[in-house]
Amino acid sequence: MLRIRRELVDEIVAHARRDHPDEACGVIAGPEGTDRPERHIPMLNAARSPTFYEFDSGDLLKLYREMDANGEVPVVIYHSHTATEAYPSRTDVSYASEPEAHYVLVSTRDTDTEEFRSYRIVDGVITEEPVEIVDGTVDGTVDTTE
Numbered sequence: 834m835l836r837i838r839r840e841l842v843d844e845i846v847a848h849a850r851r852d853h854p855d856e857a858c859g860v861i862a863g864p865e866g867t868d869r870p871e872r873h874i875p876m877l878n879a880a881r882s883p884t885f886y887e888f889d890s891g892d893l894l895k896l897y898r899e900m901d902a903n904g905e906v907p908v909v910i911y912h913s914h915t916a917t918e919a920y921p922s923r924t925d926v927s928y929a930s931e932p933e934a935h936y937v938l939v940s941t942r943d944t945d946t947e948e949f950r951s952y953r954i955v956d957g958v959i960t961e962e963p964v965e966i967v968d969g970t971v972d973g974t975v976d977t978t979e
Contacts, residue, residue: 835935835951836965837861837870837909844873846947849913849939852878856886856913857939862900863908870908870935878912885924886912909951911937919948921959929954935962
């Protein structure tokens with residue numbers, strides 16, 4: 834199950850809407866050894882395509898170095914589908930190289946609503962998982978920081 838703060842969901846959806854009609858992509862990092870998505874990192878779709886996304890290799894290297902220095906891992910890897918449902922394509926599955934990550938897809942094909950779904954993709958096997966969107970922090974406490 835993916836437990837994620839509402840503000841992070843809103844940031845992902847806003848990024849997907851902003852980049853539409855091209856696919857948006859990004860990462861939410863969290864502390865190593867946890868399953869807590871905490872820090873949203875929107876990335877540039879180097880392919881600039883409505884049907885395909887690709888992380889820029891230089892940006893991705895920089896991101897992984899930064900996460901390593903911060904003791905973080907990619908908890909969520911997300912991208913949008915602009916004309917189809919929020920379900921991993923064969924290409925998405927072939928790119929899924931983080932077995933511990935939640936792969937989130939957002940469909941922006943409908944201008945009034947969006948689909949927000951999460952999957953585990955391990956060794957080419959797609960397993961949809963429930964998403965729990967929480968207000969406050971993912972551990973259930975109320976975030977009082979401003």
